[in-house]
Structures are given as C-alpha cells and as structure tokens.
Amino acid sequence: MTMSLSRAAQRRLLLWALLLPMAVVNFVTFILPMLRLGMISFIEARPGGVLTDVFTFGNYIDFFRDPFSYKLIWNSLRMSLIVTLGTLVAAYPIALFLYRVNPVWRNILFVITISPLLVSAVVRTYGWMVLLGNKGLINGLLMSAGLIDGPIRLMNNELGVYIGLIEIMIPYMALALIAGFGRLDPVYEEAAAMLGANAFTRFYRIIVPLTMPGILLGCLLVFVLSVSSFITPKLLGGGRVFLLATEVYDQAIVRLEWTQAASTSVIVLLIFGLAMMLYTRIARRYE
Amino acid sequence: MIGKLTLRLKILVFFLYIFLLAPILVVLPLSFSNDTFMVFPPESWGVRWYVAMFEHEGLTRAFRLSLWLAAVVTVLSLLLGVPAAFAISRFQFRGRDLLLNTFTAPLLLPSIVLGLAILLVFVQARLLGSYSGLILAHLVVTTPYVIRIMVTAFGTMPPSVEEAATMLGASPFTVFRRITMPLMMPGLIASAALSFLMSFDEVIISLFVTGPQVRTLPVEIFDYVESRTDPMAAAISVALIVATLAIILILERTLGFSKAMGK
Amino acid sequence: MTPSALREQSPAAVGSDPAYLSLTDVRKIYPNGYRAVDSLNIDVPEGQMLGLLGPSGCGKTTTLRMIAGLIEISSGHIRVAGRELAQEPPHKRDMGLVFQNYALFPHMTVAENVAFGLQMRGIPFREARTRVEEALEMVRLPGYGSRKPKELSGGQQQRVALARALVIRPRILLLDEPLSNLDAKLRDEMRVEIREIQQRLKITTVFVTHDQVEALTMCDLVGVMHKGRLAQLGTPEDIYERPNSLFVSEFVGRTNKVRAEVVDLNRIRIGSEVFSADTGGRREGTVWATVRPHRIALSPDRDRALMSRQTNAVRGRVLRVTYIGDIVQYDLDIGGAEFKVEHHTTSQGARYSGGQTLMCEWAPADMLVYGEET
Numbered sequence: 001m002t003m004s005l006s007r008a009a010q011r012r013l014l015l016w017a018l019l020l021p022m023a024v025v026n027f028v029t030f031i032l033p034m035l036r037l038g039m040i041s042f043i044e045a046r047p048g049g050v051l052t053d054v055f056t057f058g059n060y061i062d063f064f065r066d067p068f069s070y071k072l073i074w075n076s077l078r079m080s081l082i083v084t085l086g087t088l089v090a091a092y093p094i095a096l097f098l099y100r101v102n103p104v105w106r107n108i109l110f111v112i113t114i115s116p117l118l119v120s121a122v123v124r125t126y127g128w129m130v131l132l133g134n135k136g137l138i139n140g141l142l143m144s145a146g147l148i149d150g151p152i153r154l155m156n157n158e159l160g161v162y163i164g165l166i167e168i169m170i171p172y173m174a175l176a177l178i179a180g181f182g183r184l185d186p187v188y189e190e191a192a193a194m195l196g197a198n199a200f201t202r203f204y205r206i207i208v209p210l211t212m213p214g215i216l217l218g219c220l221l222v223f224v225l226s227v228s229s230f231i232t233p234k235l236l237g238g239g240r241v242f243l244l245a246t247e248v249y250d251q252a253i254v255r256l257e258w259t260q261a262a263s264t265s266v267i268v269l270l271i272f273g274l275a276m277m278l279y280t281r282i283a284r285r286y287e
Numbered sequence: 288m289i290g291k292l293t294l295r296l297k298i299l300v301f302f303l304y305i306f307l308l309a310p311i312l313v314v315l316p317l318s319f320s321n322d323t324f325m326v327f328p329p330e331s332w333g334v335r336w337y338v339a340m341f342e343h344e345g346l347t348r349a350f351r352l353s354l355w356l357a358a359v360v361t362v363l364s365l366l367l368g369v370p371a372a373f374a375i376s377r378f379q380f381r382g383r384d385l386l387l388n389t390f391t392a393p394l395l396l397p398s399i400v401l402g403l404a405i406l407l408v409f410v411q412a413r414l415l416g417s418y419s420g421l422i423l424a425h426l427v428v429t430t431p432y433v434i435r436i437m438v439t440a441f442g443t444m445p446p447s448v449e450e451a452a453t454m455l456g457a458s459p460f461t462v463f464r465r466i467t468m469p470l471m472m473p474g475l476i477a478s479a480a481l482s483f484l485m486s487f488d489e490v491i492i493s494l495f496v497t498g499p500q501v502r503t504l505p506v507e508i509f510d511y512v513e514s515r516t517d518p519m520a521a522a523i524s525v526a527l528i529v530a531t532l533a534i535i536l537i538l539e540r541t542l543g544f545s546k547a548m549g550k
Numbered sequence: 551m552t553p554s555a556l557r558e559q560s561p562a563a564v565g566s567d568p569a570y571l572s573l574t575d576v577r578k579i580y581p582n583g584y585r586a587v588d589s590l591n592i593d594v595p596e597g598q599m600l601g602l603l604g605p606s607g608c609g610k611t612t613t614l615r616m617i618a619g620l621i622e623i624s625s626g627h628i629r630v631a632g633r634e635l636a637q638e639p640p641h642k643r644d645m646g647l648v649f650q651n652y653a654l655f656p657h658m659t660v661a662e663n664v665a666f667g668l669q670m671r672g673i674p675f676r677e678a679r680t681r682v683e684e685a686l687e688m689v690r691l692p693g694y695g696s697r698k699p700k701e702l703s704g705g706q707q708q709r710v711a712l713a714r715a716l717v718i719r720p721r722i723l724l725l726d727e728p729l730s731n732l733d734a735k736l737r738d739e740m741r742v743e744i745r746e747i748q749q750r751l752k753i754t755t756v757f758v759t760h761d762q763v764e765a766l767t768m769c770d771l772v773g774v775m776h777k778g779r780l781a782q783l784g785t786p787e788d789i790y791e792r793p794n795s796l797f798v799s800e801f802v803g804r805t806n807k808v809r810a811e812v813v814d815l816n817r818i819r820i821g822s823e824v825f826s827a828d829t830g831g832r833r834e835g836t837v838w839a840t841v842r843p844h845r846i847a848l849s850p851d852r853d854r855a856l857m858s859r860q861t862n863a864v865r866g867r868v869l870r871v872t873y874i875g876d877i878v879q880y881d882l883d884i885g886g887a888e889f890k891v892e893h894h895t896t897s898q899g900a901r902y903s904g905g906q907t908l909m910c911e912w913a914p915a916d917m918l919v920y921g922e923e924t
Binding site for chain 2: 029031261
Binding site: 289 | 620
C-alpha cells in the first residue's frame, strides 16, 4: 500500500525523523533522570539504603535541621565567591592584554590561554598537588632559598583548593571577558583622554563599564562551575574541605544514602537557580 | 600612546601565564623521576614510571576503553546532534526554542547532579557498570556541545545558498552532499574534536556509572591520585596530555583531509 | 541661548597672537622609515580656523593627532600660546577633539557624554548641568540629554560630539573630518553651523578634511598637504587663484592640464598655437599649462584677426555636451588636446551642441604654468 504524501506532510515527516533520535536520547539521559532525582528526594529510605515508596519531606527537614548543612552551604557559597573574585582579578589583565596586543601575538596567546581546557581537571589538579605539597616545588624552592625553615601548608586545606580552582577557572573567565571586550574600541579611550581623563579614570569610567557584560557572564560561569566542582576540592582539600558537591558524592557513593544525596542535589540546583536569577537581573542594566 | 601596552601590564601578564601553565608544565619533568615517592625536584631521573604505567594492566585497559568510548560517543553525538541542529536551524515550529534549550540544558547543570540523577535511573534499568550505560551517560555531556556548535554553524550558512543550488537543478540529496556538507565541515570538525575530548576527559559522571569491569581512564587516574603518592600519576598525566594533542591533530588531518578531497 | 555665556574668556584681545598654535619643523617618521609628516611649519593666529586639506595618506590626520598628543612627534615643536607641548599627555592638553566617527560613549546618555569633560575638571554638579544644557542648545539639540547615542541619527551624534568638545571651553578645537560620514544636504548645513559657532566663540581651530569645498568655505587659512609635506599655505583665495604647484591646482578646484613648450618669458606653445602666459622666469623647456574650465569663454566662430591681442584665443570643436543643471560642461578639441569648459546655464539650456566649431578665449593671467612635478 503506497501512499503519496503532500509536500507539507513530507516536511513534517522529515522534521520528526531529524529530531526524534536526539529527543529520545535527551529524554532518557536527561529529562527522566532529573525528574527521578526530584522524586527520590521526596522518598523515605529505610536504614540500610533500601528505598520505599513513601512520600515524605523528611530528607529536606533533616537537611535543614542539621547544623552541618548550613556549614556546607556557607562553605560552598563562600568558596565560590572567593574563587570567582580571584579568577576575575587574575583573568582581567590577560583579557586586557589580549585586547591591546597586536593580532599576531593575540592569536598565539589566545590558543595558549584556552589550551589548559583540553587537559583533564584531574591532571591539572594533580599538577597543583605536585606544586603545593610539602615536598613539592614551591616549598622546595622556598626552603632552599632559605626563606622558610619548614614546609608551609599549601595543600590539604582551603588555600590549596582556592589556588587550584582559580587556575582551572581562568580560561573560562578569560573566554567570557574576551567576548565582552568586543564592545570596546580604542577611540573611546582617546576621546576620554582628550576630555581630560587620566589612565586610571579611563579604566573605571570607560573600560570597565563597557566590558561589564563580559564580566558578569564570566562571573556567573565561574561561580556555577565552582559550586559544582568536586575533583579539585576532593584532591587538594585532603578530606578537610566540606562542600555541597563533595557531600553529594559521599552520600551517594560512599554512604549509599541516595535519598539524602538527591535532596542535597536539589539544594544545589536551587542555589544555581538563584544565581541565574541574580545574573539576569543585574545583566539587564548593562544591556 | 593611549591604550598601548605598559611594561607593568606585560610583566603582570607574564607571571599570570606562568601561574596558568604551571601545573601542566611541572608534570612533565616529574614524570621522568626515578624516585619511589613524589619529591620535587626529583632526586633521580629515568623512565621507570613510564614502564610501570605500560605494564599496569588496569591503566592500559582503561586507556583503551576511554579511547574506544570517546570514538563511539563522538560518532553517535554527531549522528544525533547534527540532524537535530539542522532541524532546529532550518525549520520553524512551535516549541523550537524550548526544544533547543532542553537539548543544551545539561551544559548548565553541575555534573555532580547529573551524575547522581543518571545513577538513580541506571540502578533501576540495570545499566550501572555497563558499556551501553557509559555511552548513554557520556552522550548527555557531548550532544549539547554538538548542537550548540552546529546550530551556530548553520546560522552562518544562509539557506539562500542551498536554494540557489536547488534552482539550478540539484536534487535535495545532491544539495546536501555538494553544498551543505562542505560548508558544515568546520563546524563538524569542531564538534567532533570537542565531543571526543569531553568524553575522553569526563570524570565526574563516569565516577557515578562505572563498575568494576568498566573503568575509564580519568576514573582510574582519579583513584590513583587520591590514594598513592608516587610519580606514576605524572607519567599518566603526560601520557594523557600527549594523547589529547595527538587526537586533535589526527581529527584535524582526517576530517580536514576529506575536505581537501572535495567531498 | 546666551552666546555671551559661551564666549571664550581670553585675557588678551582676539587676534592678538598671530601664532597662537605654532608648529615648527614637525616631523613624524615611523620605525620602518616611512615619513608620515615631514618638516611642517604652520602658525595659526588666535581665533582663526586652519583647514588641513589633502588626499588620504597625505599626513593631515597624523598632524592633527600629533597636536592632540595621541601620536608622538619624531622631532620639531608644537606650541600653544608660546608654551611647548611636546611631552604633555593628551588628557592635560585642554583641547577639544571631534572624531570622524564621533566616538560617543555608548554606555552613557547624551548628557553624561557632554558632562564627562566637566567632571574631569571637577566642575560642580549644578554648574555642569547648566553648561551641558547650554551646550546642547548651542548645537540645536535641546532636551536630548537623556537619550542614548544609538538612538540618534548620524547628524545628531555629530552635534553631540561637538557639544562635548566645546562645553569644556578648550583653548584649541580639533576636528577630524567631522562631516565625511554625513549625507550631502546635512553636510552643507553643518558646514555653516560649525563655522558660525567657531567664529562666535572665537576659538582657534584645526579642521582636517579631504573635501576642498569644506576647506575653502569654512577656513580662514588653508594648508594643502601632499605626501607628508605642506604644499601650500594661504587663504582660500590664495590657494584657488594662485596655486603654487601642479598638485595644488589640480587638487583644489577643477582645471585643464596640457603639455606646452616655452617660447620665451611670456609665451608658450601648445601644439601649433602660441599663447600668452607668465612662464615664471623660464625661457625654454617643457612645462605644464593649466586653465580652469570656467575661465574659458565660448563664442561663435569668427576671424581671429578681429580679436584683441590681449586675450588668448583659439578655435575648438565641441566633442561632448554634459548638462549638470547649474552648469553645462563642454568637452572641446583644441589643437588635439581635450579641454573642459564650464558655463552657467540660462533658462534656454545649453547654447552650443556637439560638432560645432567655437572660438575659445581666456585671459593670460588665467593660464598658469608649472614645471615637472617630482
């Protein structure tokens, strides 16, 4: 039985054929899991990790009753904010440099700036372990230069996590900033100079405001990546750094407390949502 | 004079770049250390740990698995993502933006949350620790990139080019083969390269879905680094970096090569 | 609008300093040896407008930017009211600069743009606001303060740029081809406006342009530049009537150019005809002879012997007639060379037509002679 279809119907069929495979995979690997995650966060678990099908708010209540949870939230927010600010301060000069340097150098340096993203987070974090450890490069240099007597604690603490995360995030922030520098033009700096602005004034009245969209995007990106970062805090924190991300992992894999892990994840998603909302509110002011 | 590079900025940026590249650079000399423990600078030199790495069964198996997995995931991502991106770019339909956002949303969410969510579904579906489960899990992170890149690529390729070919008498298949495909090439190369790398380096979601039989290279490295303190991790890291560079070069050559052939 | 409130408060009387802005032997040589500006000497009297005129690449914009301090001088001196400027950075030079593409700050409103220079000078808010309003009124954009630059047309943006430069009451105003991005009608209007404002404020101004109409109609002094050097400096009339080189005579206004042989001090030969013209002291040699199209009179053909010996007269045949509205252009074959002649039209249109033989006359003083150009 052959049926000849109209052109419009043919197009519809084609559209479905193109979209369906991707949609199916997306549903199975993303939509479904996220829904299930939400569901499980409201399920009661019997001791030993067995799931029931009893609906409860208990996971969330326990979360908010536990003072440790607040420590987790505070740690995660505090750490992400510090990392975001630190990355901004580190990446902005790089973006400014790339904006002003001649095109030949700009291409080379751009590739160099992006290339660390090709390297796995594990490798980069390991590199920091080598640098920051008690027997690592930095301590070795400082001791042989006679500046310190014994090794200083650069790792297995928050400081190590900050250093490692900031370095890992610099390429992401740089990418966002560089895009933001597109709005800038040397002629604005010249016009400001002719009107009497010195270098410092030109920087905070002209350069910073015009690059603000890039700054905001970069900050959002790095903040979000920091809140969800897990590898670096685990490896450089030495078990002493407690964040929401590490807690989810411990709950799910180590302690097999899946319902609690699910509710903690939902909390993480809520923080995400808040950050996004804040971003869109502020970004609107700068177009 | 205005807006030129000052010496202060140059020096500052120089040190920033050293900071940026330090962890990657420091791993190279350490990999050639012959010490038993990780000491920097190494007290003795050699290739002892490279040898140990090649002889480590778990690692070599994981390397082969990651390579195979990345290749499969890349091909599948392209097969899934390119048609979808094409449909989104060239067709107007209700819910188009919503669909695009849904396809690319996994990029915005923390991997840790994604990993857990997938774990919870795979447990029921008995996909934990299986090859197909791993492939599906990786597709979550690679397909959004493919779609994003290809939607942009199609956006810069106005339909008028394809329409012109059609007016000149080319069948839809010919249009696709002779016009659309060659113009898509840069986007395809970028998507393929990115997919491969994302899958090859993917660690967090993989941590949730691997099992004793199925361990990817990043997972093996993570475990190793977490528990041991010898320089073999450095040798593995260098191997990983070299493998990454090689993969990019190979992809560039093969896909770029076929473009030169006029396919 | 209170013009008096905007007038320059200069301690000395206007026009008192004949070299208020003075360029002495100014050069700009780039590291690769390229000479963008070579040995420029110009004195601009106080309150007057200098036009730097020339084709692209002649160095006029480079000169302007050196005055502004945006480009470093290789050698020479730039002085304002006697004071050497050499090492001063641009933001301390107290000059107003209007850029070719206006360079309005996109993230600020019109009022904030105009107020920027005042803020840099620490002018208090109240006074600044008043001055900004006055400046916007002066450029005929009252009440536009809260708009953003992207909401304005090109002409409006240009006027805001002008207001921004003038509100700070600079001692020198610099204009970098401000009219080149405007359409023809707007350009004509702005020419008059800018000149009027400049004269009212009596502000010493440098105006860079490649359009000779702008230079001739707006400026007190015109400097024609060519390949980094000053070809001629003089009033618009000097430049037009007495160009000192072939380049200037061709660049400013339209002219006919033809090869000639020097016969003696006052006569040259073109083809087989001899004409009267001042050869500038030459007794022999090959020269270029020029005469402007509207200085040639056409009349019906008649006997040359009946005409005055004082004028140059020769027969020409009409090749082409082009009607341009206010003038009609005749292309004539005179002794093998092609001459263009322009006449004003009357309501009867063009008087002559193609193929006619006419008598062409011009005064010897209108025929200018030049040697070979390098």
